[in-house]
Amino acid sequence: MPEESKVSAASAHTVSSYDEELQYLVRRISEMGGVAERMVEQSVHALVNSDHSLSQKVISDDLLVDEAERQIDEKAVLIIARRQPMASDLRDIIGSIRIAADLERIGDMAKNIAKRVIAVEGLGQPKKLVRGLEHLTELALNQLKDVLDAYSNRSPEAASIVRERDEEIDAIYTSLFRELLTYMMEDPRNITACTHLLFCAKNIERIGDHATNIAESIYYMTTGTQPDNERPKDDETASVSVSAK
Amino acid sequence: MNMMSEAAVEQAVNTKAGATVPVKMKARKVGVFYGDKQALFDVDLDVREKHVTALIGPSGCGKSTFLRCLNRMNDTIDGCRVTGDITMDSANIYDPSVDVVELRASVGMVFQKPNPFPKTIYENIVYGPKIHGLVSSKAEMDEVVETSLRKAGLFEEVKDRLQESGTGLSGGQQQRLCIARAIAVSPEVILMDEPCSALDPIATAKVEELIDELRENYTIVIVTHSMQQAARVSQRTAMFHLGNLVEEGATDHMFTNPDDQRTQDYITGRFG
Numbered sequence: 001m002p003e004e005s006k007v008s009a010a011s012a013h014t015v016s017s018y019d020e021e022l023q024y025l026v027r028r029i030s031e032m033g034g035v036a037e038r039m040v041e042q043s044v045h046a047l048v049n050s051d052h053s054l055s056q057k058v059i060s061d062d063l064l065v066d067e068a069e070r071q072i073d074e075k076a077v078l079i080i081a082r083r084q085p086m087a088s089d090l091r092d093i094i095g096s097i098r099i100a101a102d103l104e105r106i107g108d109m110a111k112n113i114a115k116r117v118i119a120v121e122g123l124g125q126p127k128k129l130v131r132g133l134e135h136l137t138e139l140a141l142n143q144l145k146d147v148l149d150a151y152s153n154r155s156p157e158a159a160s161i162v163r164e165r166d167e168e169i170d171a172i173y174t175s176l177f178r179e180l181l182t183y184m185m186e187d188p189r190n191i192t193a194c195t196h197l198l199f200c201a202k203n204i205e206r207i208g209d210h211a212t213n214i215a216e217s218i219y220y221m222t223t224g225t226q227p228d229n230e231r232p233k234d235d236e237t238a239s240v241s242v243s244a245k
Numbered sequence: 246m247n248m249m250s251e252a253a254v255e256q257a258v259n260t261k262a263g264a265t266v267p268v269k270m271k272a273r274k275v276g277v278f279y280g281d282k283q284a285l286f287d288v289d290l291d292v293r294e295k296h297v298t299a300l301i302g303p304s305g306c307g308k309s310t311f312l313r314c315l316n317r318m319n320d321t322i323d324g325c326r327v328t329g330d331i332t333m334d335s336a337n338i339y340d341p342s343v344d345v346v347e348l349r350a351s352v353g354m355v356f357q358k359p360n361p362f363p364k365t366i367y368e369n370i371v372y373g374p375k376i377h378g379l380v381s382s383k384a385e386m387d388e389v390v391e392t393s394l395r396k397a398g399l400f401e402e403v404k405d406r407l408q409e410s411g412t413g414l415s416g417g418q419q420q421r422l423c424i425a426r427a428i429a430v431s432p433e434v435i436l437m438d439e440p441c442s443a444l445d446p447i448a449t450a451k452v453e454e455l456i457d458e459l460r461e462n463y464t465i466v467i468v469t470h471s472m473q474q475a476a477r478v479s480q481r482t483a484m485f486h487l488g489n490l491v492e493e494g495a496t497d498h499m500f501t502n503p504d505d506q507r508t509q510d511y512i513t514g515r516f517g
Contacts, residue, residue, distance in 0.1 A: 013514050084473050086500050086512040224502025 021079050022089065025072060025096040026152075029103070032068040033148040035061060036103045037141065039110035040207060044137040046114055047200060048130050050121045058114035065107030072100040088224070095221035099151065102210040102217070106144070109203040109210075116196045129183065129197055132176045133204070139169050140204045143211040150218050159218040162211060163227060169208035170235035176201050177237045205235065269294040269434060269464040270315060270352075275329035277310050277319060284310050287329070288490045290483055292434070297456060297465045299479035299496065301472065303516055306485040308468050312436050315466060316352035317345055333434070350377055353427030357439040359419030361411030361426070366403055369411040369422055370394065373430040389429055396462075397425035398455050417448020421455060428459075435459065437467040441474065453478050472512050476500045484508045 013019050039058050046055035076093050079085060085093055143162055150158035180198050183190045219227045270292040277285035285307045292298050292315075300308040310319070317338065319325045331338050338348055350373065361369050370390045374380040380389055390407065394400035399421045403414070411422050420440060427435055437456075441449040456465060456478045469475050475482055476496060483493040484505065492505045503509050510516050 014516065015514060018514065083514075086472055086476070086514075087503055087509050089513045090501065 015083075018079075018083055018089075021075065021083075022092060024075060025079075025093065028068055028072050028075070029096055029099055030148065030152060032065060032072070032100060032103050033144070033151070035064050035068070036106045036110065037144050037148065039065070039107055040113075040137065040144065040204075041141060043110040043113035044134065044200070044204070046117050047120060048134065050117060052117065055114040055117040059111050062107045062111040065104055069100045069104040072096055088221075091221045091224060095217045098217045099214050102213045106207050106210050109207050113200045113203050116200060120193055120196045129176070129179060129194070132172070132179060133197060133201060136169065136172050136176060136201060136204050139172060140207045140211070143169065143208050147211045147214045147218070150215065154218075154222050156219045156222040159215040159222070160227065162215040163219070166208050166212045167234045169205055173201055173205040174234065174236045174240065177240055181240070266296065267294040268292065269333065270466075271330075271332045271335075272311070272314070273330045275311070275314060275327065275331060277307070277314060278326040278328070279322070280324040284488055285314075286488045290490055290493055292464060292466055293481060294464050295460055295462070296481055297460055297467060297479040298481045298483060299475035300466065300468045300483050300485060301470075301475050301511070302485035302491070303511060304470075305487075307488040308483075308485045309438055310488075311485065311490075312438055312466060312468050315434070315436055316349050316354055318349075318354065320345065347377075350430040351432050352434040352436060353430065353432035354436045354438070355420070355423050355427055355440050357442050359416055359423050359443065361414070361419050361422050363410065363412055365408045366394075366411045366414070366422060367407040369426050370429045373426060377430055379430065393425040393429040394422075396428050396459070397421045398451065398458070399425055415448070417444050417451055420444060420448070420452055424452070424455065424459075428463075432463065434464045434466065437465065439468055439470060442470065449474070472500070484511065486511070 039061050042054050043058045045051065046058060076097050079093055080090075083089070143165060146158065147162045149155075150162060177198065180194045180201070184194045216227055219225075268291045272288050272290045272292075275285060275288040275290075276283060288307075288311060290311075300312060302308045313319045314327055314331060315338075317327075319327055327339065333352070337343070338352075362372060364372070367386075367390055370393050371380065371386045374386070374389050380386050391400060391404075394403065399418060402418060403422075411419065414422060420443075424435070424440075441452050444452065453474065456467070459465060467475075467478065479496045481493065482496045482499040484491040484499070484503070484507070486507050491507050492499070492503065494504070499508065500512060503512065
């Protein structure tokens with residue numbers, strides 16, 4: 001089945017302008033993915049280094065991502081109206097709309113992290129927490145990078161791997177959540193910074209979820225079927241509590 | 246396919262067609278020759294009762310040839326030979342004892358170009374029932390005219406001019422008149438060969454709406470070049486290519502995720 005979709009993506013339509021329109025979507029999604037990826041990376045970098053100008057850049061870059069989503073949506077609607085797409089073409093177009101929406105949300109998450117740079121500044125984040133956050137970011141960025149590669153290569157196998165791996169992010173997030181709670185219990189002066197960091201960690205964990213959504217969209221685009229098994233989850237923060245001793 | 250036993254073919258076709266729905270017509274290893282040239286190869290297909298089955302495929306793929314096998318229209322072509330079996334309700338329609346005129350009454354046909362008789366609308370409808378001896382009195386004829394035109398969704402539009410010529414109607418009305426004419430002889434199956442290709446979008450929509458209503462009482466097989474039409478009106482779709490049946494399946498599946506690469510290429514506009 002994956003072979004089939006690769007072949008058809010390569011072979012041309014009788015009407016060549018149709019191919020150009022579909023290619024436009026592919027190109028815009030890849031560009032949009034690149035911007036979103038960079039925003040996530042820079043937002044955490046800005047947070048860790050209290051870099052104001054970098055955080056401002058991330059905030060303004062979000063406009064690019066929003067605009068890209070609008071353009072992709074408009075083009076997709078136009079192609080549907082003009083070509084009445086069928087089968088793999090139709091799945092590609094629907095997939096593009098979904099993926100663009102996920103990337104747009106990822107942009108929002110990065111922007112939200114960037115906005116917290118000022119609030120967290122000068123509160124002296126504990127190094128250990130920062131390292132935990134960086135590690136979480138690294139995992140999320142890997143997921144994002146791999147899922148964008150899976151998109152360019154039209155690979156349902158690569159998409160499935162991304163989907164399976166979200167578990168790791170959830171596990172790290174749960175342990176970071178515990179640590180943040182512990183720090184807050186130890187010294188109430190940590191609460192402001194820790195709360196902001198907690199939101200940042202949650203944002204990053206959500207980015208991982210969006211990467212998983214994108215992986216599912218890619219799987220559907222390329223195979224025509226939904227991934228059937230329930231995705232493994234290891235986010236246990238809903239039941240985490242730390243009791244004061 | 247040649248390697249499969251008859252039972253295995255039966256099994257395979259039944260499983261795909263969903264064995265719960267009764268099969269109205271059944272084609273097994275159907276081949277068609279025009280002289281020496283073979284136009285259709287070993288087609289195994291079930292036509293499900295009270296379903297719309299769409300036959301799609303590029304020009305010359307054999308879909309119209311197959312359609313014409315279902316009411317033996319190919320018999321009228323010199324040098325045309327049909328092999329294999331086609332049954333309707335388990336009875337072989339190519340059996341020498343079958344009256345072809347009767348067969349064509351129970352398996353009616355509507356063509357690409359509306360072809361009403363150059364007679365009044367009324368005469369167009371009653372002609373078939375009269376020669377088949379289905380009606381004799383004026384009252385019976387009036388009734389068959391009204392019910393047939395009503396079923397074809399045309400009665401309200403033409404009730405005041407039944408004595409006017411059928412050829413004076415618009416293209417879409419003429420096509421619905423032809424459908425009414427086919428219905429008048431109480432068919433069980435209606436074959437349609439690109440019934441909307443000469444019609445504008447509004448007339449096409451009316452015919453499609455009609456097809457959907459007719460499905461309640463009739464089994465319909467439609468040949469169409471419009472993928473969107475096939476997707477809209479049918480429940481089952483069969484894809485032909487170079488005289489072979491490529492795949493047959495639920496329409497919803499065929500147009501979102503076909504199994505065969507040739508179907509995929511055809512419906513997405515990639516054949517070249």
